[in-house]
Amino acid sequence: MKSCCHPDLPEKEPEASATETPAIRRLPGIKSTETSASVPSCCAPVNEAKPSCCEGGDESTPSCCAPSGRKIDWLLWGSLALVVAGIAGHFIGGGPAWWHVFAHGSWEFMSKAWWGLLAGIVAVGVIGRLPQDLITGLLGRGGSFGGILRAVLAGTLLDLCNHGILMVGAQLYRKGASLGQTLAFLVASPWNSLSLTLILASLIGWKWMLIFIALSMVIGVLTGWLADRLVKRGALPANPNHRDLPENFRFRPAFREAFAQVKPTAGNWKAITINGLKESRMILRWIFFGVVLAAAIRAFVPPEIFSQYFGPSLLGLALTLIATTIIEVCSEGSSPVAADLLTRAAAPGNAFTFLMAGAATDYTEVMVLRETTKSWKAALALPLLTVPQVLLIAWVLNQ
Template sequence: MTDHATDTSSRPFALPDDPPRLASAKAASCCGGDNATVDTCCGPAVAAGAPAWRRVDWLLWGSGAVIAVAYPAAVVLPHDAPLGLGVFTHGVQEMMNLMWWGILVGMLAVGLIDRVPREFVIGIIGRDQGAKSLVRAVLAGVLLDLCNHGVLMVGAKLYERGASLGQVFAFLIASPWNSLSLTIIIGVLMGWEWMAVFLVASLVIALLTGLAVEALERAGRVQPNPNRVDLPADFHVWREAKAGLRATRFDAALAKDIAMRAFPASRMVLRWLFFGVVLAALIQATVPTEIFATWFGATLLGLFTTLVAATIIEVCSEGSVPLASDLMTRAAAPGNAFTFLMAGAATDYTEMLVLREVTGRLKAALLLPLLTVPQVLVIGWALNAAG
């Protein structure tokens, strides 16, 4: 497999010469890059000389092993097996039966997206301000297949390179669970109609939040980004994209390269997705449906309980999808499922700390939950009422 950080001769949308003005964006990745030195959703970063046991992604392989044991065990264990083992194993089996093809398609999609340089995302987002640029930021957030911690690294880099705070917020809000692979899995678990509703609602929140931040900036209530720069006039994204496509050879070597990228590029998704499956099945086995429906049902109490749970539980976006599906099915609360998906990212304390660090202003960091949480609750209440 070639090094996708440097090889540009055979990938679509490749920048032929990796211009210096965009070169620093290479570190903005969730699983890789020179700056990936912290413990993120992609796995703990350890030194090269660390013991072998520390280099093992225990969350990925541990959750995967539990699923590998529970899935065939569901064949021999009755649903009412003691200690909740039957409910747990059958829960794992049912979710994996629904999700397997979505996981496979998502992995292949991520392998393809991994070939697209993120320089294009930065080039598209960072050109100007206003509604059009915010729409581009939202779409870039949807297309980038990153978890909420990984996309935070990219968002921080965008701010450093001059993107407005409104663009960064729109990017962050649209990104966490709207990646292509998770969108497919949400459709499989919750239904394609609800997936479309959730997707549109989240994009509306991202766009409105970005517009509100830019309005506050124009009013002098929010300081503009001191790193703000305009890209050179000679940088044409679509011209470079067409050149990259013309240089791409659509052959067996391309298919092999995508397949070889699929698992490493999907690792951050799989580790939290598998953990989410195990956690959701464990909740099914230990929390009776009556209690679950009471505390997390389609009521105002259930909505606020869900918000509190999403704020406290530090589960990466991929892990939140199976839990949100449980809220949809067992609690019959589509608004709570949407709230859990959205509020988990909007109230993530990691995002608050990083935004405070990159902007140098606590006020800028607090704007994210202050602007998004009310919108999430209103939409969640409306979805519960409609559902």
């Protein structure tokens, strides 16, 4: 018989009741009352007052056994509401001192990061329209040293803030980039944007700026290479979205197809916007939560203590690591603090740690990696592989 819950069950003849007469059994057009009553319902006993085939729900529910409503993303909307309230409080003024600091922190963060977030949403929408084979061809073979180098160069040259980069990195993973390429892209890029390069150069000079960029690229390459080695050994999960390039793949036809998908037409821009917002929603949830948490911590932890207690010692380095782990600061916001550590505290290693470990231990980044890869191992690989390298280099720089 056809069942609403088991549609593939074969039709089955009802077994005769012990009290059923042979005459009734032989008549094909007549059914016994007892047999009809004993036939089980598709999911639950039949109840006239409950029209649903399973649990008595609304017949209009698409699923007959598992009606489900769309849940409200409380983390996203709650964090966004607090950010909006903080921005409004920045302009309105008033309230206790801690609220004034929280409101100013929310405004300062969003005023610096909004363009990166918008650019990241657009980039996610554009990448989502590109053929997967083209992304694979541009990034190179996953697990190879050349593929890691391409990911590091892409992360270094892309001019976005760390949260905009996070959106792009997650989308690249969905398009088939290996775990090592994704981590290398994220590690090399959080503060290597053009705007931040100029900020750093003006604050600490071109010499230290170039040294920091070169060292961050080295850490990105080593982190990506180690991650892909661990994937090959089975210690970390492989990317289920990965696929090898077909033998007949050519860049020119792939670029033509990509251009057709992203050329400036009303339909393409609508699709890019919708896809960008849809794919970025999970990331925006953690970004807004990070803004709330960072602004709240800033309200109770004055940043001036960095330059006073974070000198070029092992204790100062440890305190810097703890501080940069707890306090989430956008890439542009971390530059003045890092410059203060280098100039006033005379601790270039601490400044490098504040820039690098802040991105590697960023809870927003870790949670987005967890959501994207569906694995805590893959998410925690970012700080576990990166932080030891950062601390070793920082200790050398402080000598």
